[in-house]
Amino acid sequence: MAFRQQETLSLTKKTDQDFIFRSKLPDISIPNHLPLAEYVFQKFSGDGDGDSTTTCLIDSATGRTFTYANVQITLRRIAAGLHRLGIRHGDTVMLLLPNSPEFALSFLAAVYLGAVSTSANPLFTQTEIAKQAKASAAKMIITKPCYVHKLTNLQQLGAVIVCVDDRNDVVSLADGSVRFTDLTQADEAELPKPEISPDDTVSIPYSSGTTGLPKGVMISHKGLVTSIAQKVDGENPNLNFTRDDVIICFLPMFHTFTHSSLMLSAMRTGAALLILPRFELNLVMKMVQKYKVTVVPMAPPVVLAFVKSPETEKYDLSSVRMMLSGSATLKKELEDAVRLKLPNAIFGQSYGMTEAGTVANSLAFAKHPFKTKSGSCGTVIRNAEMKVVDTITGASLLRNKAGEICIRGHQLMKGYLNDPEATARTIDKDGWLHTGDIGFVDDDDEIFIVDRLKELIKFKGYQVAPAELEALLIFHPYIEDAAVVAMTDEVADEVPVAFVVRSEGSQLTEDDIKNYVNKQVVHYKRIKMVFFVKAIPKSASGKLLRKVLRAKL
Structure with missing residues (x-):
């Protein structure tokens, strides 16, 4: 550890600009010259040590299973079917599907063909779907019959609609739609071998839009291969998925x-992926028990539901060896509560963003793990550089100083689709992507996220982090969920106000909550008003939609 610090300090002195943080794990050789599909299944070809007869995908809804051999054959057939329908290298295919094997197979088929995938929440409105489809120039939309009514305008504009069959293999096709099963029966021999460059765009996800309008994020084959390898490759992988998981x-x-x-990442390592169509806590625990699940990835709302539910005692969850929280940062108190529920499982966090891939990962998940701290989202991912900068001056900060986190490496996005100005605001001329997240690195290289830069509440010049107050509120015994946002104030500029979901039967009052919080914080962090609501609005990935709450003020 001392050597790592000395190495970094010498670099800082040499550049006289940046104090750069790197992983505790050594950099590794990453084959990011390979197309994504070839890289993902590399262990199952040539001299690879993968066993193609092992299970790759399990559909919990139907009990269907796909071996690695099945998946590779099927994705090539689907790619041939896409090609037969006119999809070529660089064309965009939209996936408007719930969790299912068909989602995975469609994505992989587009990847193999050299096409571009963009995926959207199937619960989006017709307008939201149309915006993304038009912005990404989607030529095809793969969906379920129940969503086709949202696509009539796109179909009229020439988009090909492919419908996935339901469980009974009976589907009512809209005029002009194509059956997904027709793609799976195509002849892969008809597919010419695609020529794919590492810099070709492979995926265009859309940023959550929680602090602005959604933007298409262009991710290359090279970027996605790098992001996966940073986690699961090497002699001591940062995220130790195995073929037995x-x-x-x-x-x-x-x-x-x-x-x-x-x-x-699961496919790269030869693990089995058990797919559930949605989150239902009892269903999740039932499936964990039935399939002896070893790895449970979560988002903070799921962690909260797990911690507060008495139902967890009814199921055998002893097979779980790893619980990974991602999508949004998790506070120390929740992390400690999970550990009490599952004392034999390793629990830690991952931190990333659509534009940057994984930025940090807990080293508790490494094959040869490190001791970690509750509340930390890990250490910077290997084969990347990170720095923390002052939000006003832009100066690079040393350890234990909070500022904006910046990341640099081959895993970053190519840029925002058709938006060079937004790209330039996010990735500077030196290749640093500015995350908009406020955090610091402690003496042990662990990263702690304080808040989003644009969500900080400014009270008379003081900065108030909503997440800090939310952590206090959520652990009140009679509060089910909570969120804190800024409300404009003539005197203070902004003041923190809370939206609270009371536990069933609770008679908690506004004064009760104010007294509970205000006695634990400095004066400028005190809650000024409390609004009781039935639910806290959140995105599909579990992030608080603060802009929805601010609109209520």
Whole structure:
């Protein structure tokens, strides 16, 4: 550890500019010259040590299983089917699907063909779907019959609609739609071998839009290969998935975290992915018990539901060896509560963003793990550089100083689709991506996220982090959920106000909550008003939609 610090300090002195943080793990050789599909299944070809007869995908809804051999054959057939329908290298295919094997197979088929995938929440409105489809120039939309009514305008504009069959293999096709099963029966021999460059765009996810309008994020084959390898490759992988693991997937597959950290990372390592169509706590625990799940990835709202539910005692969850929280940062108090529920499982956090891939990962998940701290989102990912900068001056900060986190490496996005100005605001001329997250690195290289830069509440010049107050509120015994946002104030500029979901039967009052919080914080962090609501609005990935709450003020 001392050597790592000395090495970094000498670099800082040499450049006289930046104090750069790197992983405790050594850099590794990453084959990011390979196309994504070839890289993901590299162990199952040539001299690889993968066993193609092992299970790759499990559909919890139907009991269907796909071996690694099945998946590779099927994705090539689907790619041939896409090609037959006119999809070529660089064309965009939209996935408007719930969690399912068909989502994974469609994504992989587009990847193999050299096409571009963009995925959207199937619960989006017709207008939201149309905006993303038009912005990404989607030529095809793969969906379920129940969502086709949202696509009539796009179909009229020439988009090909492909419908996935339901469980009974009966589907009512809209005029002009194509059956997904027709793609799976295409002849792969008809597919010419695609020529794919590492810099070709492979995916265009859309940023959450929680602090602005959604933007298409262009991710290359090179970027996604790098992001996966940073986690699961090397003699001591940062995220030690193995071929013996069963990884449960109930987080939305259209989200980048699920794509990279779960689906593709699982396939790269030869693990089995158990797919649930949605999150239902009792269903999740039932599936954990039935399939002896070993890895449970979560988002903070799921962690909260798990901690507060008495139902957890009814199921055998002893097979779980790893619980990974991602998509949004998790506070120390929640992390400690999970450990009490599952004392034999390793628990830690991952931190990343759509534009940057995984930025940090807990080293508790490494094959040869490190001791970690509650509340930390890990250490910077290997084969990347990180710095923390002052939000006003831009100066690089040393350890234990909070500022904006910046990351640099081959895993970063190429840029925002058709938006060079937004790209330039996010990635500077030296290649540093500015995350908009406020955090610090402690003496042990662990990263702690304080808040979002744009969500900090400014009270008479003081900065108030909503997440700090939310952590206090959520652990009140009669509060089910809570969120804190800024409200404009003539005197203070902004003041913190809370939206609270009371526990069932609770008679908690506004004064009760104010007294509970205000006695634990400095004067400028005190809650000024409390609004009681039935639910806290959140995105599909579990992030608080503060802009929705601010609109109520």
